[in-house]
Amino acid sequence: MSVELNENSMGDLLKEFDVKRINSGDILKGQIIDVNEKEATVNINYAFDGVITKEELVVGDISPLEVVKPGDTLDVYVISPNDGEGYVQLSRLRALQITEKEDLKKAFKNEEVIKVLVKEEVKGGLVAYYGSIRVFIPASLASRERIELSTLLGKEIEVKLTELDLRNRKVVASRRVLEEEAYQTKKKELWKAVKSGEKREGIVKKIIKVGAIVDIGGITGLIHINDLAWERVKRVEDVVNVGDKVIVFVGDVDAEHERVSLILKDVDKEPWKVHADDIKTGDVIEGKVVKFMSFGAFVELFPGVEGLVHINEITDENIAKPSDVLEIGQIVKVKVLDVNKENKRISLSIKDAVERSNEYLQYNDNDDDVTLGDLFKDLF
Structure with a gap:
């Protein structure tokens, strides 16, 4: 009766586990039961628990406690179904190498974004890692803008794969292509907004x-x-x-x-809005010669407001070109002949302004001997 009971108990026990045979090279899902400085114990839903040694758990001089903790779920690679002590010998690193390669193949085929950890700066670019797989990022593909590569050291960044040759361990990625895509998307939105x-x-x-x-x-x-x-x-x-x-x-x-x-x-x-009402036909005002043309000279009356003195209105003398009697920057008096506000054009005369000024000076020079009656006698 006890034998029958034992058989029933063993049967019940086996029902709780996946009793299918496991083989070296299988990749299984496992959950960390315990971890210390030397190894981690893993539940792989099998009759026996698995063990991952430090060498198969982490890369370099890193404590397993820094990488995994009880309750973590991870992929494990079966090194040996039985290590001789009642445990299944497992490897986290070998599982990662296989799953990471598959991840990279999928990401490269579908142009998906992956995250890599930047480890060092080398000649021509940066070395990053996708898990345990080395990824090279050329300096020209590190950023859309010019940056110091050292600012990315120790950071996890998003990239897209541009080359993938796992057999020859050639994996190349670009961060710039993602930044360029984001920039173009943003730029389209900006162009829609600018008015x-x-x-x-x-x-x-x-x-x-x-x-x-x-x-x-x-x-x-x-x-x-x-x-x-x-x-x-x-x-x-x-x-x-x-x-x-x-x-x-x-x-x-x-x-x-x-x-x-x-x-x-x-x-x-706009100067014409500000000064247009200050310029009236017949006024004599000062201006500065700012430009010569074959047909005359432009005189600036106010900043941004210029008028044309035709060559025939510069002087009564016969001149070949405006520069014969004028200089750029020269301050001159001009008489306003015509103002076209709609087309922003002003016709000026220097010779008329000079004649008027001479008449004024003449009257002033003789004002002691001339009466108002003398000045305006022709009007009566």
Whole structure:
């Protein structure tokens, strides 16, 4: 009767475990029962527990206690179904090598993102690890922006595989491709949001001959030299320099071709709006000669407001070109002949202003001998 009872007990015991045979090379799921400095005991849902020695559990001089703890579930590789002492000899590292390779194959095929731990900086890039598998990240693929590679040491980063040759242990990954994808997605959203006429804060990134390139938060646009200030600008550097923070107005937006024009000069202080009412036909005012053309000279009356003195209105003398009698930067008196506010054009005369000034001086020089009646006698 006792024999029958023992047989029944053994049968019940075996029902609680997976009694199928296990073989060397199998990969099983296990749960850590106990761990110390030398080994870990693992429940593999089998008649016997498994044991993982330190050498098969961790890489290098690391304590098993730093890697696993009781209750952890992990894949284990069967080295031997029986180590001679009633335990199944297992390896965590060999299981990882197999599962990690399969993970990498799947990630490479499906262009999936994986996480790697950056361990060291070497010539030409970084060495990282996906578990126990070495992954090389070239310096050019470490980031979209220029960075110090050392800043990534010890960090877990996301990458995509660009090359995978496990047989020759060649595994290459890129972090830059992920940053580029994120940047392009963000940029599309930014282009949808930017609107003509709005104000934006930006940073001057580059100076070129025709203007300044400005970043307005992920989008770069051009401030043409004519839009830097209302007055004439000879050199871009006279107004802005690389690194300057500026407030700009958004001009024309071409989201399809990713082009945007920017304006630094304050559109609310457009000189014609500010000074148009101060310029009237017949007025004689001072201005500065700012530009010569074959047909005349441009005179700045206010910053950003210029008028044309036709060559015939410069002097009564016969001259071949404006520079025969004028100089750039020269202050002259001009008479306003005509004002076209709609087209922002002003016609000026220097010779008429000179004649009027001479008449005024003549009367002033002789005012002791001349009466008001003498001055205005022709009017009666």
